[in-house]
Amino acid sequence: MIEFTRIAIVDDKQPNRVSLNERVSSAHACEVIFTAVNGDDFLDKMKNCPVESRPELVLMDIDMPIMDGIEAVKRANQLYPNVKYLMVTVFDDDEKIFEAIKAGANGYLLKDESGPVIANAIKEVLEFGGAPMSPRIARKALNLLMNAKIDSKVADKDEYELSSREMDILKLMVEGCDYKVVAERLNISPHTVRKHIANIYEKLHVCSKVDAVKIALKKGWFGSFLSI
16 A cells, blocks of 8 residues: 655645646655645644644745745744655745755755655655755755854864764765765664764754754864865
8 A cells, every 4th residue: 555645735826836736746655635825824724734634744935925935934843843844946045045944944945846856855854854955055055054153152073072973974964965875874773873963963052954064064074065
């Protein structure tokens, strides 16, 4: 029996909702639980959706009336922390990318991506805890990380007492590896990888992969990784 991934699609333009539905459904076993026309509509439908039927992942537009996608993700992350959010938008400017990451988006794709690319991104988020981005977005995101100002509390890596294994994992995170690849490279289980990453977050006083990588890049712990 095929197990369908429950998703929701949020976009203010009806043709976009139809197109996304068709592209994803043709490339991945998905069940669209509902569609919404803006962030406010999305939160309303989530509130009325039974817990067992809530979407596992939401394809979220950014520029929408009443409540945009970034604000919707910010609010939804507080209410439904187990749901994942993939921004699917025409925007590739630095501010939108930065705000989406801060809001808690799990990935950032451009609307012209093909069905298989979006389907693979859904799989990467749900199965491997990845943070998929369109190549153009990834390049901009890396530039943002390299130029971001780190809090003055961030000091040398020795202060954080990261173990050699944690440093190995952090290095692979900087290189863009997802949980599965990290596990394969280090010959450990994905579960063990997750435990180490939780320890890394705690020691670095961060709560996301983006912030952990930002610290490592800014401090130059592994040299420069500029080739995306």
